[in-house]
Amino acid sequence: MMSDWIPLWLHKLGSPPTFYRFAGTLQPWALTLALLLGAIALYGGLLLAPADYQQGDAYRIIFIHVPSAWMSMFIYAVMGVASFVALVWRIKLAEVVAMQSAPIGAAFTFITLVTGSLWGKPMWGTWWTWDARLTSELVLLFLYLGVIGLYHAFEDRRQGARAAGFLAIIGVINVPIVHFSVNWWNTLHQGSTVNVFGQSKMAWDMLWPLLTMTLATKFYYAASLFRRARTDLLDMEGGKDWVRKTAEDEADR
C-alpha cells in the first residue's frame, strides 16, 4: 500500500484543495525572495564584481546565463520525476506539476540560448556553432516544446499529460548529455567554472553574485510554478465544491 510509506502530510498535500491553499500561502514569499536575491545578485554582479582579465565586461553575461542554464536542466529533472510519479501512481497533482513546469523550463532554456549567443559573438566571433554543448541545449528546448505541444494536442487533458509525460521521461537522457558535453567532446564552450565538490575556478567577488542569482532563479521557479499550478487546478477541478467556493471567495480579486 502506498499509504504505508508515504507520510500522511505528503498525502494530504497531494489533494488539490490543500495544495491550492499551501501554494497560495508560499507563492508571495517565493516571489519576494526571488526579487530580493535577484536585486542583490545584480548589484554584486554588475557593480561590485571586477572585470575579467581576459573577457573584460562581456563576462558579466555569466550572472544570468549560467543560472538560467542550470534552471533549464533542474526544471527538466523535476518535470521528469513528476511525470514518472504521475504515470506510475496516477497522482493528479504530479501531472499538474510536470505540465506546468514545461513552459517555465522552456523560458529558461530560451534565455540560456539567447544570452549564450550574445556572449559567444564577442568572445568566439560567432553567434552559433553546432558543437555538443550548444546542440544538446537546443535539443532540450525542442524537448520542452514537444512536451508542451503533445500535452495540448489531446482533447482529454489527463490523457495529454500522460502522453507528454512519457516524452518528458524519455528526454531525461538529454540532461546528463548537456551537463557532461564539455567533458565528453571537444567544444568551443568553456568548461565549468563552478564546482560543487571542489575548488571553483572563480574569484569570490564573482562567485557570490552567481550563486545568489542561482538561488533567486530557484525561488522564481517555485513562485511561477505555484501560480501556474493553482490556476490549472481551478480549471481542471471546475465542477468541484472547493473550486466553487474559491471562485466566490476570490470574486473581487
Added chain:
Amino acid sequence: MSALQHFLAMGGYAAYVWPAYAVFFIVLIADSLAPALRRRRVLRELRARLARQSARQQRQPPPATPSA
C-alpha cells in the same frame, strides 16, 4: 566620462551585455504575466457558470406539493 556612462559602456561590450539582460527580464516578465491572465479568464468562466446554474435553479423551482 561619468561613472554612469562608464557603467553603461560595459567596457565596450554594451551591445552584448544589455540585450542579454533585457532578454532575461522580458522573458521572465512574460512568464509571470501569462498565468495571471489565464487565472483571470478561468475565474471569470467559473463565475459565469455558477451564475447560469443558480439562474436555472430559480427558473425551475422544486416541484410544489400537489394541491387538492
